[in-house]
Amino acid sequence: MDLFHLLGSGATFNKNRFKGDVQLFEAATDSQIVVAKKKNEVATNSELRDKLLDEIDFFKTTHTVVGTPTKQAKKNDAPTAKAFRKESQIRVYGSDVPNPFRTFEDLASPPYNLNPTIYRNLMQSEYKTPTAIQMQSVPIMLKGRDLIACAPTGSGKTLAYLLPLLQDLKKPEKTGYRALIIAPTRELAQQIDREIQKLSAGTKLKTRVLAKSTYATKAQTPKEKQKFDILISTPMRLVYAIKEKEIDLTNIRHLILDEADKLLDLGFLDQTDEIFAACSAPSVRKSLFSATFSSTVEQLAKTVMRDPLRVVVGTKNAATDTIDQKLLFTGTEAGKMVALRQFIQTGIKPPVLIFVQSIDRAKELFRELVYEGINVEVIHSERTKLQRDNIIDQFRVGKIWVLIATELMARGLDFKGVNLVINYDIPRSVASYIHRIGRTGRAGRQGEAITYYTKDDMDYMRSIVNVMKESGCEVPDWMLKLKKQSRKGMNKLRKAGAEREQIDTMSRYDKKRNAQKKEMIDASKKRKEKQLEEGGQAPRAKKAKKAKNSEAAVTATSTS
Ligand SMILES: Nc1ncnc2c1ncn2[C@@H]1O[C@H](COP(=O)(O)OP(=O)(O)OP(=O)(O)O)[C@@H](O)[C@H]1O
DSSP states (O other), X not given: OHHHHHHHTTOOOOHHHHTHHHHHHHHTSSSHHHHHHHHHXXXXXXXXXXXXXXXXEEOSSOEEETTOOOHHHHHTTOOOHHHHHHHTTEEEESSSOOOOOOSGGGGGSTTTOOOHHHHHHHHHSSOOSOOXXXXXXXXXXXXXXXXXXXXXXXXXXXXXXXXXXXXXXOSOOSSSOOXXXXXXXXXXXXXXXXXXXXXXXXXXXXXXEEOTTSTTTTTSOHHHHTTOSEEEEOHHHHHHHHHTTOOOOTTOOEEEEETHHHHTSHHHHHHHHHHHHHOOOTTOEEXXXXXXXXXXXXXXXXXXXXXXXXXXXXXXXXXXXXXXXXXXXXXXXXXXXXXXXXXXXXXXXXXXXXXXXSHXXXXXXXXXXXXXXXOEEEEOXXXXXXXXXXXXXXXXXXXXXXXXXXXXXXXXXXXXXXXXXXESSOOSSHHHHHHHXXXXXXXTOOEEEEEEEEGGGGGGHHHHHHHHHHTTOOOOHHHXXXXXXXXXXXXXXXXXXXXXXXXXXXXXXXXXXXXXXXHHHHHHHHHHHHHHHTTXXXXXXXXXXXXXXXXXXXXXXXXX
């Protein structure tokens, strides 16, 4: 009835035409005065108005009331919010759920009224249609609700939280950080920052990525510190900053955890706890995003959130359906290298990402592949920040064809063009499997993932096989009947990884030859440097060509 009042405010009824309806409307209250009062209230009380408007479904052309599809809606083939959610595989848990929006154009008008600058940036971006998680998360966050959002890898979760965040911050206030985004790795923090820069261009909002190299945060005056609106950080760095009193989080009103399940996992939990405590304003809105959430983590999350809504897109903890997942049995560890070499010889379609279980194995595999005649690199936490940044940039632009990586790269990083992910070593958990293979098949593109396994991995294959089956990939029947690994066994794998033979297939002869090659390259490099130091004469054409060749080779080896 309230909704009817709101929609009917200002309208007059033709008593002849509406007859019974007029009686129904007006007889519902005691007198004409009460009706008028009510009409007035719903039209002028903004809170009540917003609540009522939330119940209305916003379409490009039609408005339909949730749950009661009108004839008009059916005619326009525009489903109700409920049907629309079902169609878009969106499930929401919790009460008082705002409706999803349908098109980016909807955001320009009420109830969203997206800031015109952000709207313009959005319209000028490559995004044409919102993804399911964006459609449902944006209205929830705009409404100021806490949110736990689970949606597949590469489905645009970053934009889903950035749009409402930027909308709420509006413009700089110079009161210090008002929003905090936590990500598990520095690389992901930088990627989020890039997205913010694109989306907030022209709003004058200022963002800082807190990294070790962030210059003289300490030396900044309080006034300088207040210039920033948004802070993005890894937990470790932020906890250090909190302890050193470099950073004041008391003004934070938005706290977003990207890859939230990782941040609430044992490895990070203490730090995340400290961060939550430091964001001491009573009205902090918390949003958690990830492609995977265990029920334990969800329960834990709920204890620090206020009446959160939970959104799940697709099947919870499943892989993206645009990834063609395959398994390759290699028998032994040595068999993996044989398979990989064969694969490279038949011609790979770069860029390819190869995951291994440890830094040592990443280094070993790099040593094996560096002389295969492909542009290969290796990334792990022992590389310097500068090296890591360069490698990621070069991989993004296609200069590196094959990138060997540890778990560092498994989460959040967006390489749209990755055609293939190879799990050279099986991942340590189902979540890790989903995130690793999720580096391909992003934003609706097709991708491929191959997982190598040996006879020793058999005990851990069941959960991977289940994920594959769930996402519609072919798996042999017998693998679905494999014994399920005990919790203890899975925990052991998660903590320490499987015991594996060293990756070392080169003969003594090959090793000697490679060592000689390296020596020659180093010597040539030294000669060149000396020449340059001495202000060297212009080398002859032949010499120049030779030096160029060695330089290329040095780039390949200097990282080994
Ligand atoms: N509405 C959209 N239409 C098309 N592409 C989009 C849209 N929204 C985001 N993208 C693009 O999709 C890619 C993946 O987005 P994003 O990195 O936010 O995914 P994600 O869901 O956070 O993935 P992950 O779980 O792996 O972190 C990005 O390249 C992003 O620019």
